[in-house]
Amino acid sequence: MQPSPPVPASDVSPEVVLSPEVADALTTGRPVVALESTLLAHGLPRPDNRKAADDVEGAVRRGGAVPATIAVLDGVPHVGLTADEVDRVCGDPDLAKLSVRDLPVAAALGLSGATTVSSTSLLAARAGIEVFATGGLGGVHRHASETFDESADLGALARTPIVVVCAGVKSILDVPATLERLESLSVTVVGYGTTTFPGFYVTDSGSSLDWSVADPEQAAAVFAARRALTPGAVVVANPLPTDQQLDPELHDRVLADALAAAEAAGVRGKAVTPFVLDHLHRASGGATLEVNVRLVLRNAELAGRIAAALRG
Numbered sequence: 145m146q147p148s149p150p151v152p153a154s155d156v157s158p159e160v161v162l163s164p165e166v167a168d169a170l171t172t173g174r175p176v177v178a179l180e181s182t183l184l185a186h187g188l189p190r191p192d193n194r195k196a197a198d199d200v201e202g203a204v205r206r207g208g209a210v211p212a213t214i215a216v217l218d219g220v221p222h223v224g225l226t227a228d229e230v231d232r233v234c235g236d237p238d239l240a241k242l243s244v245r246d247l248p249v250a251a252a253l254g255l256s257g258a259t260t261v262s263s264t265s266l267l268a269a270r271a272g273i274e275v276f277a278t279g280g281l282g283g284v285h286r287h288a289s290e291t292f293d294e295s296a297d298l299g300a301l302a303r304t305p306i307v308v309v310c311a312g313v314k315s316i317l318d319v320p321a322t323l324e325r326l327e328s329l330s331v332t333v334v335g336y337g338t339t340t341f342p343g344f345y346v347t348d349s350g351s352s353l354d355w356s357v358a359d360p361e362q363a364a365a366v367f368a369a370r371r372a373l374t375p376g377a378v379v380v381a382n383p384l385p386t387d388q389q390l391d392p393e394l395h396d397r398v399l400a401d402a403l404a405a406a407e408a409a410g411v412r413g414k415a416v417t418p419f420v421l422d423h424l425h426r427a428s429g430g431a432t433l434e435v436n437v438r439l440v441l442r443n444a445e446l447a448g449r450i451a452a453a454l455r456g
């Protein structure tokens with residue numbers, strides 16, 4: 145029997161589509177910041193997510209860089225989206241959530257989906273983008289010693305050369321365990337202006353860091369040094385100022401509720417994060433949503449400044 149001919153690479157791995165503005169910025173060496181779409185499609189409720197998408201891009205521009213929101217549309221990774229494409233990402237309740245392992249399936253079957261920290265980092269780095277802004281990283285879930293639920297974000301960051309600006313990891317996680325895993329995986333982590341590791345909605349997660357950088361130039365210098373040494377990410381953890389955080393008491397209360405609800409509903413796997421975030425947004429009367437958007441905007445602007453420093 146004749147073996148079937150190999151499938152041409154272009155059939156299973158279509159070209160990445162760059163928006164004209166992103167393509168131009170990358171060829172002319174201007175700073176670009178990648179943005180993820182899972183946060184829009186699955187982390188923020190419709191229709192608020194649509195305005196947040198524009199605001200986050202605006203924050204990157206304020207920081208001095210060109211925004212590149214990333215998603216997979218009909219099997220093709222898009223780096224930089226048109227307004228219609230952002231409408232699609234924010235409006236489709238059935239959009240898939242794609243981490244790195246899902247990208248080949250989406251490509252081969254022509255599927256659409258939002259990209260997580262792991263897949264956004266990979267696609268961004270391959271396109272030549274050096275900086276990525278998000279809200280909170282995925283990581284080690286509570287009770288992971290029984291469920292083995294650890295986000296693919298961590299392994300991807302160990303392999304992918306990119307600066308990721310975030311407000312720590314999602315507070316629904318086991319934060320100390322996530323920091324331990326980041327250490328095992330040799331992911332560089334620095335606080336921005338602090339050695340207190342942020343707790344996403346709250347300023348202080350209760351864990352601390354060994355290192356901090358004082359300004360975008362130092363963050364850029366750490367990344368340049370890392371890139372010269374070995375591939376992998378530099379996480380810049382950017383806390384909310386205390387006067388902008390979610391009331392820590394409210395945080396602890398609604399979080400305990402949300403985790404109990406997820407447990408009771410038997411939610412597992414990649415559905416956990418969207419379920420818990422949605423529960424938090426409703427249980428807090430929208431307070432977590434407001435804080436979530438605020439911290440993403442701050443990260444986007446700082447990422448723009450770091451991207452500009454890397455090009456300066």
Ligand code: PSU
Nearest residue numbers: 182183187260261279280282295296414
């Ligand atoms: N943090 C948020 N909102 C989100 C996410 C993180 O505040 O929606 C998303 C990111 O895309 C992250 C993903 O990569 O959740 C991690 O999901 P999981 O735990 O299933 O790996």
Ligand code: MN
Nearest residue numbers: 293294295413
């Ligand atoms: Mn998971």
